[in-house]
Amino acid sequence: MLICRTIAEIKDFVRTARGAGQTVGLVPTMGYFHAGHLALMEEAGKTCDVVVVSLYVNPMQFGPREDLAQYPRDFERDCAMAREAGVDAIFVPTDEEMYPQGFATYVEVTGLTDRLCGQSRPGHFRGVATVVTKLLNIVTPDRAFFGRKDAQQALVIQRLVKDLNMDQEVVILPTVREEDGLAMSSRNVYLTAEQRRDALVLYRSLRAFRETVQRGERDAGKLRGMIYDLIAAVPGARPDYVEVLGLPELQPIEILQGGVIAAVAVRFGNTRLIDNVIMEV
Numbered sequence: 001m002l003i004c005r006t007i008a009e010i011k012d013f014v015r016t017a018r019g020a021g022q023t024v025g026l027v028p029t030m031g032y033f034h035a036g037h038l039a040l041m042e043e044a045g046k047t048c049d050v051v052v053v054s055l056y057v058n059p060m061q062f063g064p065r066e067d068l069a070q071y072p073r074d075f076e077r078d079c080a081m082a083r084e085a086g087v088d089a090i091f092v093p094t095d096e097e098m099y100p101q102g103f104a105t106y107v108e109v110t111g112l113t114d115r116l117c118g119q120s121r122p123g124h125f126r127g128v129a130t131v132v133t134k135l136l137n138i139v140t141p142d143r144a145f146f147g148r149k150d151a152q153q154a155l156v157i158q159r160l161v162k163d164l165n166m167d168q169e170v171v172i173l174p175t176v177r178e179e180d181g182l183a184m185s186s187r188n189v190y191l192t193a194e195q196r197r198d199a200l201v202l203y204r205s206l207r208a209f210r211e212t213v214q215r216g217e218r219d220a221g222k223l224r225g226m227i228y229d230l231i232a233a234v235p236g237a238r239p240d241y242v243e244v245l246g247l248p249e250l251q252p253i254e255i256l257q258g259g260v261i262a263a264v265a266v267r268f269g270n271t272r273l274i275d276n277v278i279m280e281v
Protein backbone atom coordinates (compact mmCIF):
# COMPACT_ATOMS: atom_id res chain seq x y z
CA MET A 1 0.00 0.00 0.00
CA LEU A 2 1.38 3.33 -1.07
CA ILE A 3 1.36 6.15 1.49
CA CYS A 4 0.95 9.53 -0.24
CA ARG A 5 1.46 12.69 1.78
CA THR A 6 1.21 15.17 -1.06
CA ILE A 7 -1.44 15.97 -3.64
CA ALA A 8 1.16 15.53 -6.39
CA GLU A 9 1.92 11.97 -5.21
CA ILE A 10 -1.71 10.79 -5.07
CA LYS A 11 -2.48 12.43 -8.42
CA ASP A 12 0.47 10.62 -9.89
CA PHE A 13 -0.76 7.30 -8.47
CA VAL A 14 -4.26 7.84 -9.91
CA ARG A 15 -2.88 8.94 -13.29
CA THR A 16 -0.88 5.70 -13.54
CA ALA A 17 -3.91 3.57 -12.58
CA ARG A 18 -6.08 5.32 -15.15
CA GLY A 19 -3.35 4.94 -17.76
CA ALA A 20 -3.58 1.20 -17.17
CA GLY A 21 -7.35 1.37 -17.76
CA GLN A 22 -8.24 0.84 -14.09
CA THR A 23 -11.26 2.31 -12.30
CA VAL A 24 -10.66 4.14 -9.03
CA GLY A 25 -12.70 4.09 -5.81
CA LEU A 26 -12.24 6.65 -3.03
CA VAL A 27 -13.15 6.19 0.63
CA PRO A 28 -12.80 9.58 2.38
CA THR A 29 -12.20 9.17 6.11
CA MET A 30 -10.91 10.91 9.20
CA GLY A 31 -9.15 7.73 10.32
CA TYR A 32 -9.37 5.66 13.51
CA PHE A 33 -10.90 2.91 11.45
CA HIS A 34 -13.71 0.61 12.58
CA ALA A 35 -15.83 -2.01 10.85
CA GLY A 36 -17.90 0.72 9.17
CA HIS A 37 -14.82 2.08 7.38
CA LEU A 38 -13.74 -1.46 6.47
CA ALA A 39 -17.14 -2.15 4.90
CA LEU A 40 -16.67 0.94 2.70
CA MET A 41 -13.17 -0.19 1.69
CA GLU A 42 -14.42 -3.70 0.98
CA GLU A 43 -17.25 -2.47 -1.24
CA ALA A 44 -14.84 -0.11 -3.03
CA GLY A 45 -12.56 -3.10 -3.66
CA LYS A 46 -15.43 -5.14 -5.07
CA THR A 47 -16.59 -2.47 -7.49
CA CYS A 48 -13.36 -0.63 -8.45
CA ASP A 49 -9.98 -1.87 -9.67
CA VAL A 50 -8.00 0.41 -7.38
CA VAL A 51 -8.97 1.67 -3.90
CA VAL A 52 -7.74 4.96 -2.46
CA VAL A 53 -8.49 5.92 1.14
CA SER A 54 -8.03 9.49 2.29
CA LEU A 55 -7.23 10.01 5.96
CA TYR A 56 -7.53 13.62 6.98
CA VAL A 57 -9.01 15.08 10.17
CA ASN A 58 -10.41 18.17 8.50
CA PRO A 59 -10.18 21.14 10.89
CA MET A 60 -12.67 23.12 8.79
CA GLN A 61 -15.59 20.89 9.81
CA PHE A 62 -14.98 21.24 13.57
CA GLY A 63 -16.40 24.15 15.56
CA PRO A 64 -14.16 26.13 17.95
CA ARG A 65 -15.48 24.24 20.98
CA GLU A 66 -15.56 20.81 19.35
CA ASP A 67 -13.27 17.78 19.66
CA LEU A 68 -10.66 18.46 16.92
CA ALA A 69 -7.70 18.22 19.31
CA GLN A 70 -9.06 15.09 21.03
CA TYR A 71 -10.26 13.34 17.86
CA PRO A 72 -8.79 9.79 18.10
CA ARG A 73 -5.79 9.13 15.88
CA ASP A 74 -3.66 6.01 15.34
CA PHE A 75 -1.92 6.13 12.00
CA GLU A 76 0.03 2.86 12.37
CA ARG A 77 -3.08 0.90 13.27
CA ASP A 78 -5.07 2.55 10.45
CA CYS A 79 -2.37 1.69 7.92
CA ALA A 80 -2.30 -1.94 9.05
CA MET A 81 -6.11 -2.18 8.80
CA ALA A 82 -6.23 -0.51 5.38
CA ARG A 83 -3.46 -2.75 4.07
CA GLU A 84 -5.33 -5.79 5.39
CA ALA A 85 -8.50 -4.54 3.65
CA GLY A 86 -6.66 -4.47 0.32
CA VAL A 87 -6.40 -0.68 -0.01
CA ASP A 88 -3.92 0.32 -2.72
CA ALA A 89 -3.05 3.86 -1.63
CA ILE A 90 -3.70 6.01 1.41
CA PHE A 91 -3.66 9.79 1.04
CA VAL A 92 -2.64 11.52 4.28
CA PRO A 93 -2.25 15.23 3.60
CA THR A 94 -1.13 17.87 6.09
CA ASP A 95 -3.23 20.96 6.83
CA GLU A 96 -0.70 22.99 4.82
CA GLU A 97 -1.20 20.72 1.83
CA MET A 98 -5.01 21.00 1.98
CA TYR A 99 -5.36 24.64 3.02
CA PRO A 100 -2.22 26.53 2.00
CA GLN A 101 -1.77 30.18 2.85
CA GLY A 102 -4.30 32.24 0.93
CA PHE A 103 -6.96 29.49 0.68
CA ALA A 104 -10.24 31.36 0.16
CA THR A 105 -12.80 29.14 -1.60
CA TYR A 106 -15.65 27.35 0.18
CA VAL A 107 -18.47 25.06 -0.90
CA GLU A 108 -21.83 25.60 0.77
CA VAL A 109 -24.92 23.46 0.21
CA THR A 110 -27.95 25.51 1.28
CA GLY A 111 -31.37 24.31 2.46
CA LEU A 112 -30.39 20.72 3.26
CA THR A 113 -27.99 22.02 5.90
CA ASP A 114 -30.55 24.20 7.74
CA ARG A 115 -31.56 21.50 10.20
CA LEU A 116 -30.10 18.63 12.27
CA CYS A 117 -26.28 18.79 12.46
CA GLY A 118 -26.30 21.88 10.21
CA GLN A 119 -28.18 23.72 12.94
CA SER A 120 -26.39 22.30 15.97
CA ARG A 121 -22.88 22.47 14.40
CA PRO A 122 -22.75 25.81 12.53
CA GLY A 123 -20.19 25.72 9.70
CA HIS A 124 -19.80 21.93 9.91
CA PHE A 125 -21.24 21.14 6.49
CA ARG A 126 -19.38 23.99 4.84
CA GLY A 127 -16.21 22.27 6.05
CA VAL A 128 -17.41 18.84 4.92
CA ALA A 129 -18.59 20.08 1.50
CA THR A 130 -15.36 21.99 0.91
CA VAL A 131 -13.02 19.14 1.86
CA VAL A 132 -15.05 16.49 0.01
CA THR A 133 -15.07 18.66 -3.14
CA LYS A 134 -11.30 19.04 -2.83
CA LEU A 135 -10.80 15.29 -2.29
CA LEU A 136 -12.99 14.42 -5.27
CA ASN A 137 -11.08 16.92 -7.43
CA ILE A 138 -7.71 15.63 -6.24
CA VAL A 139 -8.43 11.90 -6.59
CA THR A 140 -11.07 12.12 -9.37
CA PRO A 141 -12.43 8.66 -8.47
CA ASP A 142 -15.10 6.88 -10.48
CA ARG A 143 -16.94 6.17 -7.22
CA ALA A 144 -16.77 7.60 -3.72
CA PHE A 145 -18.07 5.68 -0.70
CA PHE A 146 -19.72 7.07 2.46
CA GLY A 147 -21.69 5.62 5.37
CA ARG A 148 -25.39 6.11 6.09
CA LYS A 149 -24.78 6.89 9.76
CA ASP A 150 -23.98 10.43 8.65
CA ALA A 151 -27.25 10.60 6.72
CA GLN A 152 -27.32 14.37 6.33
CA GLN A 153 -23.69 14.38 5.20
CA ALA A 154 -24.57 11.77 2.58
CA LEU A 155 -27.42 13.95 1.27
CA VAL A 156 -25.17 17.03 1.22
CA ILE A 157 -22.46 15.21 -0.75
CA GLN A 158 -24.97 13.74 -3.23
CA ARG A 159 -26.35 17.24 -3.77
CA LEU A 160 -23.01 18.97 -4.25
CA VAL A 161 -21.86 16.35 -6.75
CA LYS A 162 -25.10 16.83 -8.69
CA ASP A 163 -25.19 20.64 -8.45
CA LEU A 164 -21.52 21.07 -9.41
CA ASN A 165 -21.82 18.59 -12.32
CA MET A 166 -19.14 16.33 -10.93
CA ASP A 167 -18.77 12.91 -12.58
CA GLN A 168 -18.40 10.79 -9.48
CA GLU A 169 -20.92 8.17 -8.47
CA VAL A 170 -21.65 8.61 -4.76
CA VAL A 171 -22.27 5.27 -3.04
CA ILE A 172 -23.92 5.26 0.39
CA LEU A 173 -23.64 2.08 2.44
CA PRO A 174 -25.73 1.01 5.47
CA THR A 175 -24.67 1.84 9.01
CA VAL A 176 -22.54 -0.89 10.57
CA ARG A 177 -23.51 -1.63 14.18
CA GLU A 178 -21.96 -3.34 17.18
CA GLU A 179 -23.73 -6.56 18.14
CA ASP A 180 -25.87 -4.69 20.67
CA GLY A 181 -26.97 -2.10 18.09
CA LEU A 182 -24.67 0.85 18.82
CA ALA A 183 -23.69 2.46 15.51
CA MET A 184 -19.95 2.19 14.83
CA SER A 185 -18.22 5.54 15.30
CA SER A 186 -14.64 6.60 15.93
CA ARG A 187 -16.08 8.68 18.79
CA ASN A 188 -17.34 5.57 20.65
CA VAL A 189 -13.86 5.27 22.21
CA TYR A 190 -14.58 8.40 24.26
CA LEU A 191 -17.41 6.65 26.15
CA THR A 192 -17.03 5.32 29.69
CA ALA A 193 -18.53 1.88 30.34
CA GLU A 194 -21.65 3.53 31.80
CA GLN A 195 -22.03 5.96 28.90
CA ARG A 196 -21.53 3.06 26.48
CA ARG A 197 -24.53 1.31 28.13
CA ASP A 198 -26.58 4.53 28.14
CA ALA A 199 -25.80 5.09 24.44
CA LEU A 200 -27.81 1.99 23.51
CA VAL A 201 -30.89 4.19 23.88
CA LEU A 202 -30.14 5.68 20.44
CA TYR A 203 -30.75 2.46 18.58
CA ARG A 204 -33.47 1.37 21.03
CA SER A 205 -35.46 4.57 20.43
CA LEU A 206 -35.00 4.39 16.65
CA ARG A 207 -36.10 0.76 16.62
CA ALA A 208 -39.18 1.76 18.63
CA PHE A 209 -39.83 4.46 16.00
CA ARG A 210 -39.62 1.91 13.19
CA GLU A 211 -41.87 -0.58 14.95
CA THR A 212 -44.45 2.08 15.82
CA VAL A 213 -44.54 3.26 12.18
CA GLN A 214 -44.87 -0.36 11.06
CA ARG A 215 -47.88 -0.68 13.38
CA GLY A 216 -49.49 2.23 11.53
CA GLU A 217 -48.59 5.44 13.40
CA ARG A 218 -48.10 8.33 10.92
CA ASP A 219 -48.12 11.41 13.19
CA ALA A 220 -44.59 12.89 13.01
CA GLY A 221 -45.02 14.94 16.20
CA LYS A 222 -46.13 11.91 18.25
CA LEU A 223 -43.31 9.78 16.88
CA ARG A 224 -40.74 12.49 17.59
CA GLY A 225 -42.11 12.82 21.13
CA MET A 226 -41.86 9.08 21.66
CA ILE A 227 -38.18 9.00 20.61
CA TYR A 228 -37.43 12.07 22.72
CA ASP A 229 -39.09 10.61 25.84
CA LEU A 230 -37.19 7.32 25.52
CA ILE A 231 -33.89 9.22 25.29
CA ALA A 232 -34.71 11.74 28.01
CA ALA A 233 -35.59 8.86 30.37
CA VAL A 234 -31.89 7.89 30.45
CA PRO A 235 -30.32 10.18 33.10
CA GLY A 236 -26.89 10.28 31.37
CA ALA A 237 -28.34 11.24 27.96
CA ARG A 238 -28.72 14.87 26.87
CA PRO A 239 -30.58 15.14 23.56
CA ASP A 240 -29.09 17.68 21.14
CA TYR A 241 -31.82 17.10 18.56
CA VAL A 242 -34.52 14.57 17.81
CA GLU A 243 -36.22 15.04 14.44
CA VAL A 244 -38.61 13.22 12.14
CA LEU A 245 -38.30 14.72 8.65
CA GLY A 246 -39.23 14.05 5.05
CA LEU A 247 -36.79 12.92 2.38
CA PRO A 248 -35.05 13.82 0.16
CA GLU A 249 -35.05 17.46 1.31
CA LEU A 250 -35.12 16.94 5.09
CA GLN A 251 -38.33 18.94 5.04
CA PRO A 252 -40.51 19.28 8.16
CA ILE A 253 -43.58 17.02 7.97
CA GLU A 254 -46.71 16.49 10.02
CA ILE A 255 -47.78 13.17 8.54
CA LEU A 256 -45.35 10.47 7.43
CA GLN A 257 -45.61 9.72 3.75
CA GLY A 258 -42.97 8.54 1.25
CA GLY A 259 -39.34 8.68 2.38
CA VAL A 260 -38.81 9.69 6.02
CA ILE A 261 -35.90 9.89 8.41
CA ALA A 262 -35.79 9.85 12.19
CA ALA A 263 -32.46 11.38 13.22
CA VAL A 264 -31.01 11.91 16.68
CA ALA A 265 -27.93 13.54 18.18
CA VAL A 266 -27.36 12.93 21.88
CA ARG A 267 -24.60 13.86 24.30
CA PHE A 268 -23.23 11.40 26.84
CA GLY A 269 -20.86 13.48 28.96
CA ASN A 270 -18.79 15.40 26.41
CA THR A 271 -19.36 12.85 23.66
CA ARG A 272 -21.95 13.62 21.03
CA LEU A 273 -23.27 10.63 19.06
CA ILE A 274 -25.63 10.57 16.10
CA ASP A 275 -27.82 7.87 14.60
CA ASN A 276 -30.78 7.61 12.27
CA VAL A 277 -33.28 5.31 10.63
CA ILE A 278 -34.70 5.78 7.15
CA MET A 279 -38.05 4.33 6.07
CA GLU A 280 -40.33 4.36 3.06
CA VAL A 281 -43.98 4.57 4.22
Ligand code: PAF
Pocket residue numbers: 028029030056058061128131132150153
Ligand atom coordinates in the same frame (compact mmCIF):
# COMPACT_ATOMS: atom_id res chain seq x y z
O1 PAF B 1 -17.43 11.29 7.49
C1 PAF B 1 -16.26 11.68 7.64
O2 PAF B 1 -15.39 10.97 8.15
C2 PAF B 1 -15.87 13.08 7.19
O3 PAF B 1 -16.91 13.96 7.41
C3 PAF B 1 -15.39 13.14 5.72
C4 PAF B 1 -16.49 12.73 4.76
C5 PAF B 1 -14.18 12.24 5.56
C6 PAF B 1 -14.98 14.58 5.39
O4 PAF B 1 -13.96 15.03 6.22
